[in-house]
Amino acid sequence: MAADGGVDDGSSLETPSWAVRIRRADRSIAGAGILLSPDRVLTCAHVVEDPSARYTAEFVGAAPGRAVPAVTAWVDGDAYVPNTRDADGDPSGDVALLRLERPRPAGEATLLYRLSAPGRAVQMYGFPHDHNGGIWFRAGIVGGCGRDGQVQLSPRSPGEFASPGCSGSGVMDTATGKVIGMLLSGIGDRHGNLFSFMSPAETIVRHLPRAGRWTRGRTAVDDRLRSTREDAAEALLDEPFAQRLADWLQNDGRQVKISLVPADDAVRAATLRRAITLADRELRTAASVNRASLDPPGTVPSAGGHDLAVDAAGLTSARIGERIAERMGLWQHPADPVAERIRAADVTLTLVVVGVDEAADPPALLDLLGTLRAKGSRLLLVFRTAGATYHRARHDLVVAPERERRARLVERLEEITGPLARTLSRRTAAVRGDGVRPADTDLVRAHAALAALRRARDGDTGPHQDLARYERLADRVAARMTTAIGTLDRLRERRAELDGRLRGYHVLHLDSVRGEEEDLALDALRARAHELLQARPCDVRAAEAAVEAYTRRVDRGAPRGPDRGPDRGQEQEQEQGQGQRQGQGGASAS
Structure with a gap:
């Protein structure tokens, strides 16, 4: 075993020697485990659902290119804490320690490390059904959940969701290469969201005190x-x-x-x-x-x-x-x-x-x-x-940053209710977009938040009780307005394209009918398209249909070259005429 607990850094994606594949007596894969010592494997209690049964621990990273070593394993005495639910319905426990019938080389084992959890990038090596030889998958730590000290993970991609066969995998901190916890399970909700959960080293040690023998890093509390x-x-x-x-x-x-x-x-x-x-x-x-x-x-x-x-x-x-x-x-x-x-x-x-x-x-x-x-x-x-240190801390770490935070929020709300609101107003006056909701309600709330912040005394020493709520409001309103402006800008660009197309086809039509009798129906189609394009706000979808109707009729009336076949519109008219004549002929015969 390496002096610092096995893996030296998080750069290697080779199969870790401490990764254990656990099989049931029927040879099906029950899950994964972590080799903590030559004769102890940490895993989830639900992986070894029958604590009295015998299991097989396989060491897939120990002998690449050769037969995978397999050792009989069983629950080590009372080192088994089943997966239960507390009074609030939150999960708790789900840890177990296995003893190996024969020890493995000490250098294959790793240690658990106590590290702060927030925001860490992690990776795990598990054995899902489609990759029962083992595969790496990545996640980010979101934060604590429930009362037991478990931690929620967010998969880096949907394909890296912790599916069956991954429970019990070691959670390795990518930056340090240290195993900082154990993967518990993964669930998907009815909305399609995917969640995974882990027990950090501290939670594992609380449930299984003997795991403290293989845990490093000072405890979190002096x-x-x-x-x-x-x-x-x-x-x-x-x-x-x-x-x-x-x-x-x-x-x-x-x-x-x-x-x-x-x-x-x-x-x-x-x-x-x-x-x-x-x-x-x-x-x-x-x-x-x-x-x-x-x-x-x-x-x-x-x-x-x-x-x-x-x-x-x-x-x-x-x-x-x-x-x-x-x-x-x-x-x-x-x-x-x-x-x-x-x-x-x-x-x-x-x-x-x-x-x-x-x-x-x-x-x-x-x-x-x-x-x-x-x-x-x-x-x-x-x-x-x-004393002086207390007052400086309040000023430097609370009062001044909160004033700056409030000033930034005021500036942002002024941008939302001023330039951003005017831009959206100009866009909605120019084009009409289906699904673009009015910003009136959002702007009323933004104006109210801005007024409240302006009324707040500059000498406030603590955080404004509504500051976080106003920040969330600003985020929500700005996102909606920016999305709406983007949608309307795309419609304005489409309107400009349609206007150019209408003009181009009008020139084409005039060139093709010099000296011929006017087509009043065609002129009416063009006038209708022009009217819709010039209207404010412009209904771009209706204008698009009107321009399409005009250009189709121009295409049908355009002269054909000597080497070109009949216009498709003419073919359709001929086919329709033949059908009508056949229908009339049938009626006469009857």
Whole structure:
């Protein structure tokens, strides 16, 4: 086994030696597994649905070009947590550990790694029915789901959906090459959407503590921030504070939350430790998952509410930054300053920092936190006193960014209600498009949002309660209006094409009928087409039909060359005439 857990990077697409294909006694493929040690394989409980049965573990990446090694395997004692549903109907568990009858070479195994999940690109090696020799498929991590700490994956393409035979596959982080979880299942809903789910390393270890032997990476919560037995006393719960923490940890729309927890406030400190512990996938207890109704309403955050919780007391910003970079998987270029590595990274995380003002260098730490905020990470920052560091954090990380956010939104709404609205108005006055809905209602809402934002006092210190809603409104309205303008622009282009075609055919007709008697019916067709094209708004479909009628009649009347056959329109008229004469003749005979 490699010292760091097997795979060195995510660039290789060779069959991984740790990928296991699991067969039932009837030789059908049950799913996949991960070789964690020479004699242990991690898989889903539903893959080995009968925990008392014997299965066959096949190591497809161990001997390329030769017979695939196969070893008998069975569930390792009580290391079996079935797939169940909690009180809310969310899935839970679905993990199992198998013991091999004969060990495999140690170098074939891998380790699980604790890494922050949000936004990571991952890849898996599974055994779907059409590719039972194994195939790579890719996905992106969307975010946590349910109460168990499971994570939703979004397939990179519909063909990379986790179909039967893939459950139990190792989920490998593409950037680092580390196995960070296990694929559970994939489902498709009635709308055609495809979803896959995984258990991260922390969730696996919570269900199967012995899997911790093969798990690397520091736990997400510093020791001093974990709940203690004394914290469980009912008197040590500030329920309103617990509800606010749970709301933020479940993403209430605020990117940064700043709280005061004085060192001598035992109740508030215990409430904070409780929230941090409950939001961690590994530390969360089964009671927290399955019996949330016994806790005060709204005080239990979902597992995975944060990715890292750091006690900053006495630590330098560099040490805290290294802790963050490690959790984000930023091991490349270790000689570079940690702030530069974080600034260059494409991943984000939800971070809790307790005792910001107790750090060895609070101003430098605030600079680092500003970098994380600018990259899109979410921050819960806890201070011991409302001193200079606290006030600077509120200004730099909350007030100023919110003012800038509000100003950008005002500018965008002004663009929507001004230039964009005028452009759409001009387009709708020029052409009429089927399916292009009026923008009146959207514009009324956009004007109302703009007026509310303008009324807001410039000195507001917190996020505007409707800011996120107004941003979603702006996104929706701008998208609809832009789509409508694009549709109407295409119709304007079509109208111009039709106008040019009508003019061209009129010239062709005049050249072909010099000195001949006027065709009043043809002139009427042209006049009708011209009228429709000049109307405002122009009904392009009706104009198109009128131009087509005119050009067809011009084509029928155009002179034929000596080497050209009869015009198709003339052939049709002749055929119709013959049919009428035959019909008349038949009537006479009868």
